[in-house]
Structures are given as structure tokens and as C-alpha cells.
Amino acid sequence: MSDLKRTPLFDLYQEFNAKTIDFGGWALPVQFSSIKAEHEAVRTKAGLFDVSHMGEFEVAGEGSLAFLQKLLTNDLSKLVDGQAIYTAMCYEDGGTVDDLLVYRKADEQYLVVVNASNIDKDWDWMVQYKPESVSMKNISEETALLAIQGPLAEGILQRLTEETLADIRPFRFKADITVAGVQALVSRTGYTGEDGFELYTKSVDAPTLWKQLLSEGEKDGLVPAGLGARDTLRFEAKLALYGQELTREISPLEAGIGFAVKVNKEDHFVGQDALKKQKEEGLSRKLVGIEMLDKGIPRAGYEVFVDDQSIGFVTTGTQSPTLKKNVGLALLEIAHTELGTKVEVQVRKKRIPAEVVSTPFYKRPRP
Incomplete structure (x- = not known):
């Protein structure tokens, strides 16, 4: 693990009994207690994630x-100042x-947040289209990112700031x-299907x-949470993961994020x-x-028949x-995607019956 990249919180992981793994070249915690316990905490109370491996680019200028x-x-x-978009x-x-988030900080001043495994690739892709009047700065190494997620997240965070967090609506921010x-x-914003x-x-x-x-959150049941729970939480909420639902071969439309694709926008975009x-x-x-x-x-990767x-x-x-329940997301030929369609999944040497069901598997209860 010594040759892996580390976030600024790496030295604290052991204080919380973290089990670390190699995640795309990073030494990251897969769990602190158990994936199920951390998942449940985020759904019912709150969890705290270290996602400092994500990449951040500043884009500014005319x-x-x-x-x-x-x-x-x-x-x-x-977009207006203080607004983010997926x-x-x-x-x-x-x-x-x-897939990424863009934050508008001011006129012609943006923060672009990309997936950790794609930092170099995204940077190279963007640079080849960049005009001279625009400056780009990769601030990934000097930037850390923590995510507090769950129904009690706002209350815990509110006790640590004088800002009124209720004023920050979904996909809004204070800089x-x-x-x-x-x-x-x-x-x-977040990646769990919960408020946070x-x-x-x-x-x-x-x-x-x-x-x-x-x-501050200990009395509310706030726990540190790892990549394992982050994955099961985002999966239940049908939030796409690059490398699985989205790839070089899978388009955003096929992956079900058509809401983030404006095919008729006036500014022509690549693709x-x-x-x-x-x-x-x-x-x-x-x-x-x-x-x-x-x-x-x-x-992931099992064939469907x-x-x-x-x-x-x-x-x-x-x-x-x-x-x-044992559930999955699957990329299937369109003729077999109606709800209720019976299919079979190749699990090792056996084909096991399954059924096409509605998604997301979980929706946050509305207050």
C-alpha cells in the first residue's frame, strides 16, 4: 500500500479502525465498522465520507x-453564482x-469536479479544446473533500457554522x-440518495x-463511512458510477442520465x-x-440472457x-427492458432467474 496515493486524512484512518484498499491507485477506506452499519447510519442518521481523491479544476477567464x-x-x-450542475x-x-459537477463561483469563474480515476484523462481532454483566454488550474492535490450525508447531516453541520444552511438549497453552495x-x-450535493x-x-x-x-455528531449517531457504503448507497439511488454505468462505450443516454444531456442546446458540444x-x-x-x-x-460483468x-x-x-433483496443494474437490449420481463443472470456456472424492476431501488422519504 506504500506506493498508493493518500488523502490528507490517511493518518487518521487507523484511529477509526479503517480497512483500507487500493481504489484506482489510492489507499482509501472501504469500511470503518461494517458496510451495512455505515449504510444504515447514512439512511437513518448521518455518515461522514472522505472523498478527497476526487479531482478539482479551476476554470476562469473570458x-x-x-x-x-x-x-x-x-x-x-x-447557472447563477452559487449554483452547481451535474x-x-x-x-x-x-x-x-x-460525469462531473460544475460550480459557478462568479461570472466566467467555475470549479469543475471530476472522478479520481479520470483526473489526468479529463485534464488532457479539456486542455486540447481550451482557448488562450481561458485559464485552467488543477487544484486536486491542495483540495480535500468531505461529505456529510443523511437526515441528521444539516443539524450536525449547523452547530459548527454561523451560516444558515437551510438557505443552501439542493445543488446550491456558499463558496x-x-x-x-x-x-x-x-x-x-452528495452521492448517497440522502440529503447532505x-x-x-x-x-x-x-x-x-x-x-x-x-x-460534534457523535451524540447524533454520525459515523465515519467508507467506499463500500458509498457504493451501496449510490447504487440503491441509481446514481451512475463511472467505469460501471458510464464508460467509453456507454453513452449518458444509455446509462439513464438523459436529464443531464441537452441535445438541442444552442451551444454545440462534443458528441x-x-x-x-x-x-x-x-x-x-x-x-x-x-x-x-x-x-x-x-x-458487475455478469451476462444476462x-x-x-x-x-x-x-x-x-x-x-x-x-x-x-439481491438486485442489480444491467445494460440490456431495448427489447427486453419492459418492467416484468423475465431474464436469467449467469452466476458462475448457473443461470439464475431474475426480473426487470423499476428504479431507483430507494427514494428518500419526503419530509
Whole structure:
């Protein structure tokens, strides 16, 4: 593990009995107690995640909006200061470079947040389209990112800041506020299907913020949570993971994030023609939920069959901690994606019956 990259919180992991793994070249905690316990804490109370491995680019200068509009599938033209947007970045053929968040900090000043495994690739992709008037700075190494997620997240975080967090609506943020004595950008975003916040801060300040949050939230049941629970939480909420639901070969439309693809936006973007054609002609495959009808877990990569014909594959699957059912997301030929369609999943040497079901598997109860 010594040659792996480490976040600013690595030295604190052992204090909380973390089990670390190699995750895309990073030494990251897969769990602190157990995946199920951490998952349950986020669904019912709150969990704290270290996601400092994510990448952050600052984009600024004249033409920044036009530059991002050319690269991104969503429409950034209506963003206001203090607003974030989820979007994708595509190749000319509609395959996915990455999915990401863009924060508008001011006119022609943006923060772009990319997946850790794609930092170098995304940077190179963006630089080749960058006009001279736009500056890009990779601030990934000097930036830490903590996520506090769950129904009690706001109450815990509120006790550590004088800012009124209720004023920060979903996909809004405040750029420079004080939390537990530390300066942070606080965003009402997350990757769990729950309410919560993501806090961007300087790497050197991350350990202080981590400890203060856990100390303040202890009486509320706040626990440190690892990558394992992050994955089961996002999976239940049908939030795409790059490398599984989204890849070079899988378009955003096929992956079910068409809401972030504006094929008719006036600012032409890379991949727009291919995606528009996909939409107009109809998808040949799409992402659906499946539920196993017999014992067996549909793991990523397992083939899916109908009448001995391979019709697709599982992108993510597990036993849902919330539903207590073996479920998966699968990219299937469009003819077999109707709800109730019976399919079979190749689990090792056996084909196990399953059924196409509605997604997301979990929706947060509305207050």
C-alpha cells in the first residue's frame, strides 16, 4: 500500500479502525465498522465520507462559459453564482469521457469536479479544446473533500457554522464560509440518495474538520463511512458510477442520465450529433433494474440472457442493505427492458432467474 496515493486524512484512518484498499491507485477506506452499519447510519442518521481523491479544476477567464458549453452535455447558460450542475463530457461518438459537477463561483469563474480515476484523462481532454483566454488550474492535490450525508447531516453541520444552511438549497453552495474554524465551500450535493453536504477545503485543514465533525455528531449517531457504503448507497439511488454505468462505450443516454444531456442546446458540444441521433432513432439498449428471483447476487460483468441469447450485462449488483433483496443494474437490449420481463443472470456456472424492476431501488422519504 506504500506506493498508493493518500488523502490528507490517511493518518487518521487507523484511529477509526479503517480497512483500507487500493481504489484506482489510492489507499482509501472501504469500511470503518461494517458496510451495512455505515449504510444504515447514512439512511437513518448521518455518515461522514472522505472523498478527497476526487479531482478539482479551476476554470476562469473570458470565454470560460463558452469553453465549458462546448465540452459538456448539460446547459450551463442559466447557472447563477452559487449554483452547481451535474453533467457529462463525451467523445464525438457519444461515449462518456466522465460525469462531473460544475460550480459557478462568479461570472466566467467555475470549479469543475471530476472522478479520481479520470483526473489526468479529463485534464488532457479539456486542455486540447481550451482557448488562450481561458485559464485552467488543477487544484486536486491542495483540495480535500468531505461529505456529510443523511437526515441528521444539516443539524450536525449547523452547530459548527454561523451560516444558515437551510438557505443552501439542493445543488446550491456558499463558496467561502467558516465551519469549525475552517474555511470551506459548502455545497448541498452528495452521492448517497440522502440529503447532505459536501465540504471543499484546503488539504491541510481537512484533518481538523474531520475530527470536529465526528466529535460534534457523535451524540447524533454520525459515523465515519467508507467506499463500500458509498457504493451501496449510490447504487440503491441509481446514481451512475463511472467505469460501471458510464464508460467509453456507454453513452449518458444509455446509462439513464438523459436529464443531464441537452441535445438541442444552442451551444454545440462534443458528441451532440451522436447523442441527438441516438435519441431520435431510439436507444438500442438501456440501463434497467433487475431483481433476482432465486439465490444469487448479480455482480458487475455478469451476462444476462433471454432464451439462451445474451442480451446484456450487469453493471452493478449487490444485496441491497435497505431492501434486503439481491438486485442489480444491467445494460440490456431495448427489447427486453419492459418492467416484468423475465431474464436469467449467469452466476458462475448457473443461470439464475431474475426480473426487470423499476428504479431507483430507494427514494428518500419526503419530509
